[in-house]
Each structure stands twice: as structure tokens, then as C-alpha cells.
Amino acid sequence: MKILVAVKRVIDYNVQVRVKEDNTGVVTDNVKMSTNPPDDNAVEEAVKIKESGKAKEIVAITVGEEKAQETVRKALAVGADRGIHVKVDGVIEPLAVSKILQKIVDKEKPDLVFMGKQAIDDDCNQTGQMLAALLNWPQATFASKIEVKDKTLEVTREVDEGLETIEVNVPAIITCDLRLNEPRYASLPNIMKAKKKPIEQINALDLGIDTKPRIDQIKVEEPPKRKAGIKVANVEELVQKLKNEAKVI
Amino acid sequence: MSREVMEYDVVIVGGGPSGLSTAIKLKQLNPDINVCLLEKASEIGAHILSGNVFETRALDELFPNWKELKAPIETKVSKEKFLFLGKEKSISWPTWLLPKVQQNHNNYIISLANLCRWLGEQAENLGVEIFPGFPASEILYNEDGSVKGVATQDMGIDKEGNKKDSFEPGIELQAKVTVFAEGCRGHLGKELINKFELSKDKDPQQYGIGFKEIWEINENNHEEGLVMHTAGWPLDNNTYGGSFVYHAKNKQVYLGYVIGLDYQNPYLSPFDEFQRFKTHPAIKKMLEGGKRISYGARALIEGGIQSLPKMYMPGALLVGCDAGTLNMPKIKGSHTAMKSGMIAAETINNHLKDNENLSTYEKLFKQSWVYKELHEARNVKPSFNWGLIIGILFTGIDQILFRGKLPFTLKHKHADHETLKTANEMPKIEYPKPDNVITFDKTSSVYLTGTNHVDNQPVHLKLKDAELPIKYNLEKYDEPAQRYCPAGVYEVQHENNLPKFVINSQNCIHCKTCDIKEPSQNITWVTPEGGGGPKYGNM
Numbered sequence: 001m002k003i004l005v006a007v008k009r010v011i012d013y014n015v016q017v018r019v020k021e022d023n024t025g026v027v028t029d030n031v032k033m034s035t036n037p038p039d040d041n042a043v044e045e046a047v048k049i050k051e052s053g054k055a056k057e058i059v060a061i062t063v064g065e066e067k068a069q070e071t072v073r074k075a076l077a078v079g080a081d082r083g084i085h086v087k088v089d090g091v092i093e094p095l096a097v098s099k100i101l102q103k104i105v106d107k108e109k110p111d112l113v114f115m116g117k118q119a120i121d122d123d124c125n126q127t128g129q130m131l132a133a134l135l136n137w138p139q140a141t142f143a144s145k146i147e148v149k150d151k152t153l154e155v156t157r158e159v160d161e162g163l164e165t166i167e168v169n170v171p172a173i174i175t176c177d178l179r180l181n182e183p184r185y186a187s188l189p190n191i192m193k194a195k196k197k198p199i200e201q202i203n204a205l206d207l208g209i210d211t212k213p214r215i216d217q218i219k220v221e222e223p224p225k226r227k228a229g230i231k232v233a234n235v236e237e238l239v240q241k242l243k244n245e246a247k248v249i
Numbered sequence: 250m251s252r253e254v255m256e257y258d259v260v261i262v263g264g265g266p267s268g269l270s271t272a273i274k275l276k277q278l279n280p281d282i283n284v285c286l287l288e289k290a291s292e293i294g295a296h297i298l299s300g301n302v303f304e305t306r307a308l309d310e311l312f313p314n315w316k317e318l319k320a321p322i323e324t325k326v327s328k329e330k331f332l333f334l335g336k337e338k339s340i341s342w343p344t345w346l347l348p349k350v351q352q353n354h355n356n357y358i359i360s361l362a363n364l365c366r367w368l369g370e371q372a373e374n375l376g377v378e379i380f381p382g383f384p385a386s387e388i389l390y391n392e393d394g395s396v397k398g399v400a401t402q403d404m405g406i407d408k409e410g411n412k413k414d415s416f417e418p419g420i421e422l423q424a425k426v427t428v429f430a431e432g433c434r435g436h437l438g439k440e441l442i443n444k445f446e447l448s449k450d451k452d453p454q455q456y457g458i459g460f461k462e463i464w465e466i467n468e469n470n471h472e473e474g475l476v477m478h479t480a481g482w483p484l485d486n487n488t489y490g491g492s493f494v495y496h497a498k499n500k501q502v503y504l505g506y507v508i509g510l511d512y513q514n515p516y517l518s519p520f521d522e523f524q525r526f527k528t529h530p531a532i533k534k535m536l537e538g539g540k541r542i543s544y545g546a547r548a549l550i551e552g553g554i555q556s557l558p559k560m561y562m563p564g565a566l567l568v569g570c571d572a573g574t575l576n577m578p579k580i581k582g583s584h585t586a587m588k589s590g591m592i593a594a595e596t597i598n599n600h601l602k603d604n605e606n607l608s609t610y611e612k613l614f615k616q617s618w619v620y621k622e623l624h625e626a627r628n629v630k631p632s633f634n635w636g637l638i639i640g641i642l643f644t645g646i647d648q649i650l651f652r653g654k655l656p657f658t659l660k661h662k663h664a665d666h667e668t669l670k671t672a673n674e675m676p677k678i679e680y681p682k683p684d685n686v687i688t689f690d691k692t693s694s695v696y697l698t699g700t701n702h703v704d705n706q707p708v709h710l711k712l713k714d715a716e717l718p719i720k721y722n723l724e725k726y727d728e729p730a731q732r733y734c735p736a737g738v739y740e741v742q743h744e745n746n747l748p749k750f751v752i753n754s755q756n757c758i759h760c761k762t763c764d765i766k767e768p769s770q771n772i773t774w775v776t777p778e779g780g781g782g783p784k785y786g787n788m
Binding site for chain 1: 253255291292294295360362363366378380383401404405413414415417420465542696697699700701779784786787
């Protein structure tokens with residue numbers, strides 16, 4: 001089996017994101033960037049499957065600017081075999097990423113495509129689903145457990161009501177939840193070795209994909225500040241305030 | 250258990266200005282030397298915090314074409330001010346009456362973190378192998394006692410010290426020469442200074458704690474290129490410190506405060522002094538309508554040449570503020586740190602080539618301009634032991650009339666952990682509550698630093714005696730850790746009416762103040778799991 005894992009470079013989850021003063025987006029200059037956290041889970045799962053002998057090759061792919069390559073390098077350092085970087089500058093939306101991934105799937109012919117369930121920057125949660133539609137492949141989203149069977153996968157999904165277990169035929173798209181596993185650390189010698197693994201660079205234009213955004217972003221704003229709470233003296237006051245001020249009862 | 254071993258010609262611990270300059274200079278002298286640089290932060294620059302008004306002297310030597318190479322050095326200093334603050338008023342000191350070391354018209358207002366990111370790129374282009382997220386946690390020694398290299402921290406250890414599923418053992422990095430460039434109070438540097446008695450016959454090291462915030466302010470209050478320093482309020486005559494206010498580009502102001510850690514009152518809270526400073530009419534007016542976007546703090550070296558340890562030992566060198574090359578009256582340490590690294594690189598190159606002894610480092614250092622400027626600066630900081638006013642008068646005579654050439658050297662008498670008086674001897678200080686507009690509390694401040702440590706890992710702030718904070722410090726000093734820590738790591742909580750000492754190590758912003766100021770030297774800062782700590786952007 002061959003697994004393609006898609007990873008995205010996003011602002012690190014510990015960074016306090018700040019909106020640009022002209023409301024055109026968020027500040028990214030000299031901000032610490034990392035791999036989208038659930039994408040790390042996707043890579044880890046692929047590596048685990050390979051270690052169990054059920055997969056032969058793992059190809060890590062990212063779509064984005066030059067520096068997005070760092071995320072592929074990181075995937076290579078924890079066990080992916082080779083990388084692909086599809087270069088696109090500027091804003092890129094899930095639909096364009098899905099179309100690019102479709103082209104790469106046509107070329108690479110993987111049995112499985114793994115990725116995070118959503119990216120923590122735009123929170124779209126669309127790429128996996130759109131890719132499944134474009135390829136007409138089955139999908140299992142929000143995976144928190146994956147069992148590889150003969151020609152199928154048994155996937156446990158995190159859904160609102162609890163856990164749902166489904167079986168999907170291979171080839172399939174799997175989007176991964178944070179509960180799926182605990183990503184390993186890249187060891188120093190493996191980071192060294194990863195520097196020598198190949199990363200193929202492809203220009204999005206050469207794939208014939210128009211990556212122009214389809215959505216007009218009007219403005220980006222910080223969420224309104226929460227008002228400070230107040231202490232009420234007794235139940236009567238609480239009821240009165242809920243009724244007259246908050247108007248919820 | 251045997252660990253994996255990697256061998257290099259040179260291993261450098263720390264990716265600040267000194268470590269990166271060492272690495273770059275080595276590669277410039279001989280591209281065949283293989284150099285590895287470890288950095289505990291998640292990326293180069295993420296643990297760097299500095300004012301910073303930058304003197305380009307060392308960089309001019311390292312990269313004469315830094316402008317072409319697009320170093321992030323853009324805002325030239327265009328105007329300077331020095332204010333003495335009273336509680337309400339301020340007096341402006343004419344800049345022509347400032348000693349030469351405090352004149353900045355040839356310097357630039359920069360973010361040192363961004364300069365380090367750029368230096369990191371240059372180093373990588375030259376073939377230096379840089380590993381961010383890998384703290385060196387242990388020094389390796391040869392049988393003859395010389396330094397053999399360092400080991401990186403084990404990853405994936407839980408609170409109790411057990412291996413987690415994600416456990417990844419540290420590895421041994423062995424080198425012909427190991428360079429320690431951890432910055433002020435590096436925890437391996439501290440071990441080396443003790444082991445090799447590098448501070449023998451030197452004055453005790455002096456430290457300060459520096460705070461920095463970045464503000465985006467109203468256009469009308471902003472004057473790109475303006476550098477302002479203040480002394481006086483809110484500190485009393487006996488506490489050494491002052492502020493900096495640097496107007497960078499994009500309507501940003503780098504605002505900060507430095508307080509000598511030789512302060513005496515255990516009730517003093519450096520963080521709150523800094524917050525209070527911002528309420529002075531002269532400062533508040535500038536900040537009104539603006540927004541604070543970053544916060545951070547870091548200890549810095551103030552001891553100068555009297556406290557500078559011997560910087561070489563068998564198999565290893567100390568560079569930058571891991572030794573202590575900051576020039577206090579100049580309020581600058583980046584250029585001296587860089588130069589010390591470049592001199593170290595020359596020494597190492599000669600050592601590898603001709604087996605020249607590492608002690609030539611000291612010789613080359615003494616011949617360099619760094620030594621000359623540190624020597625001229627040596628009497629300023631100790632003179633402030635006589636108080637602010639006499640300190641300033643003396644500094645005027647020493648720096649303006651004699652240009653640092655007075656025929657004597659004042660001594661630093663005490664280490665900073667010895668200077669606290671007991672709580673009952675000193676007045677309590679009531680600090681105003683934060684207004685969340687100009688002044689803030691520690692929690693919301695730490696939030697801006699992006700600090701995180703993987704939970705379920707051993708506490709990296711080690712107590713030699715776990716009882717001491719409550720049994721001794723609380724009664725005698727009202728446990729000053731609650732106040733000197735700029736990140737709220739230490740708390741005294743009450744449980745069933747009994748006081749309990751709590752260490753919130755996940756908040757630690759790696760400033761090292763506790764390691765310095767704890768009166769019994771009971772706290773030891775060690776490296777947490779790699780990548781932990783603040784994630785500073787443009788600091």
C-alpha cells in the first residue's frame with residue numbers, strides 16, 4: 001500500500017494571533033509557523049501503518065509558498081519516504097488544494113490519502129471532503145482510530161453523539177482527529193537524514209490548476225471583547241437580571 | 250543506557266548573536282570545519298529578547314555587505330532624549346551632555362530576534378547545521394576532565410520521570426571544541442564556571458532583569474527613529490534601573506525597563522515597577538490610544554569586566570553573555586556578544602589547524618575592541634552603589650572627563666542573591682491595580698509570549714530543598730519569588746490555612762531570574778523539553 005499524506009504550514013498553535021491593523025488578514029511576519037497539528041497525527045498514523053508492514057511507501061505533500069517545504073521536511077524526519085511541494089504563493093483555498101491533490105493522486109496512485117481533519121488557521125474542514133468528491137472515493141472524516149484490513153479500513157469517527165465506526169473500501173480519503181495518536185518527536189539523526197530525502201517541486205500552474213481565490217474576503221476582525229461578569233447578591237436578583245437584562249427567561 | 254553519538258568539529262550551544270556569529274565566522278575561515286548549533290527554542294529567534302539599539306561594528310566585520318544581504322536593520326536612530334523622571338514631572342537632560350557611550354546617532358533600532366533569524370539563515374547557507382528545539386541539557390567530559398561535548402535532552406518523559414510512548418532518547422554530540430553561547434546565566438555555563446573555577450579572583454557577577462513590550466501607538470505620538478531613556482521614578486535612589494523607549498517602524502514602540510537584581514527590598518516587584526512606569530504622564534500620553542502587542546522578560550549581565558570569568562577551559566569556550574560581555578553603560582551587548590563569538594571562531598580555527606592552545610582566546614579578546622570598551626565602562630555600574638545621584642555625577646566625571654581612563658577599578662561587592670534585606674526591615678510596596686489599558690497583570694502578559702511547555706513533563710525549576718520556600722523564605726522575605734518572577738511561575742497559595750509553594754513551570758519564559766535572585770540559591774533552572782518556552786516574534 002502507498003499512502004499520500006497532506007500537510008499544511010500554519011501559524012503555531014501557541015502563538016497569539018494578531019489581526020493586521022488594516023483588517024486585511026492576520027500578522028504572519030516573523031511569526032512562528034508549524035505543521036497544522038492534526039496533520040502531524042495524519043503523518044504519525046501513516047508511519048505506524050508502514051511500521052506494521054501494511055504500507056510500503058509514504059509520500060508527504062504540501063501546497064504553499066517556499067517555506068511550506070519545512071512541513072514536508074518534518075514529515076520526512078518522522079518517517080515519510082519522499083516529499084512533494086506544490087508551489088503556490090498567496091492565499092490558497094481548500095478547493096484549489098483539493099484540485100491539486102487530485103492531480104497528484106492521478107500521478108502517484110496512492111491507496112490512501114491522509115490529512116488533518118481541518119487546518120487551525122482557516123478552520124475550513126473542506127479539503128478532504130472535496131478531494132473525495134473530485135476523485136469519487138470513499139471518505140472517513142474525523143478518524144480517531146484506524147484499523148487496516150485486507151481491502152478495507154475500519155475507521156472510528158469522532159462525531160457529536162460519540163463514536164461511530166465505519167468500514168471504507170480502499171482507495172479512500174481519511175481525515176484525522178487529534179485523538180488518533182500521539183505524534184512522535186523527530187530525533188536529531190532523523191532530521192539529518194531527512195535533509196537528504198528528495199522533495200519534488202512542482203509549480204501549481206504546471207498542473208493546470210487555477211489557484212485564484214474564489215472567495216472575496218471583506219475584512220478580518222478580532223472577536224469582540226467579552227464583558228466582565230458581575231456577581232449577584234441572591235437568587236431573586238439573578239432571576240430578575242436574566243428576565244429583564246439578558247431577556248433569556 | 251548508551252546513547253547515539255554524533256561527532257562534529259565544533260558544537261555550539263545556543264543560537265543567539267554570539268553563537269551564530271561563532272558559527273558563521275568558523276565557516277568563513279574554513280568551510281570544511283563541520284559545525285553544529287543547538288537551540289532550545291522551537292526556532293531561532295523565539296527566545297531572543299532585547300531592546301534593541303544596535304551598533305553595527307561587529308556585523309560590519311562579519312558581513313561587510315549586510316545591507317545587500319538584506320539584514321533586517323532599517324531604522325536609523327534620528328533623535329535622542331534622556332529624561333529624569335519625578336513622580337509627575339520630568340527633566341530632559343541635554344544629549345550633548347551624555348557620555349559618548351550613550352550616544353546613538355550611528356546606531357539602528359532593530360528587533361534582535363529578527364536579526365538572529367537572519368543570522369541563522371546566513372549560517373545555514375554557509376553549511377552550519379542548526380537544530381532548533383534541541384536543548385543541550387548535559388555536559389560530557391573526557392576522562393582527563395576536558396569537555397567532550399554535550400547531550401541533548403531526552404524527549405517524552407512524564408512528570409514522574411517515566412518514559413512516555415513518545416519517548417525519544419537524547420543523543421551525544423561530541424566535538425573537538427564545544428562553544429557555550431546560552432546567554433545570561435546559561436545553565437551549562439554556570440556548571441562550567443563552577444567546575445573549572447572560571448570566576449576565581451573575579452568580582453561576583455551582577456545581573457539585571459529586563460522587560461520589553463511592543464506597542465503599536467497612535468501616529469501622532471510616533472516618531473520613527475527616536476530613542477529615549479529614562480532614569481528615576483518609579484525606582485528609589487537606591488535601586489539601579491531605568492527605561493528604554495525606541496520608536497521603530499510601522500508605528501511600533503519598543504518599550505522596556507531594566508532593574509538591577511541587586512535590589513534590597515523583598516517587596517519590590519520588578520514587573521509592577523515596569524507597569525507603574527508606564528503610568529508616568531510623559532509615557533502614558535504616548536501610549537494612549539495604542540495597543541500592546543508583545544511582552545517578554547529576560548535576565549541580563551551587568552557585571553562587566555570585573556565579573557567576567559575566564560572564558561576558556563579544556564575543550565570548551567564561553568562566548569557572549571554566557572560569560573558576560575554586555576556593556577552596561579552603553580546598554581548594549583549584541584555587538585560585543587557577536588565579536589566575542591568571532592574571536593572564539595578565530596581561536597578555534599587556529600586550534601584545529603595548528604593545535605594552538607585555546608587560551609589564545611583570552612589573548613585575542615584582550616587585544617580586541619570589545620575588551621577596550623568593557624574596560625572603559627567598568628566603573629559605571631559599581632558607582633551606582635552610592636545611589637542614583639552620586640552614581641550619575643561619578644559617571645559624568647568617569648565617562649565624560651576621563652573617558653573611562655580613571656586609574657582605579659571599583660568592585661562589585663555582593664552577589665545579587667545576597668542583597669535582599671529581610672521583610673520586616675523593609676517597607677511594603679503597594680502597587681496600583683492594572684487598568685488593562687496601559688498596565689496589565691502577569692497572566693495576560695504571559696499570554697502574549699506564546700509560552701507553552703508540553704504538559705506532563707518533569708518540572709524544570711528544581712528546588713534543592715523543597716521546604717525552604719515556606720519554612721524560611723516566606724517568613725524571612727515574604728517569599729520574593731512571587732514578585733521577582735516576571736511570569737507568575739511562583740505562587741504561595743493557602744490550603745486549609747496552610748501556605749503552600751506552587752511552581753507553575755508551564756508559564757516559565759526562561760528569563761533565569763529565579764536562578765539568580767533566590768536568596769539561598771535554592772532554585773536551579775534546567776532545560777525543559779525541547780521547543781518549550783516563549784515563542785517571541787519580533788522581540
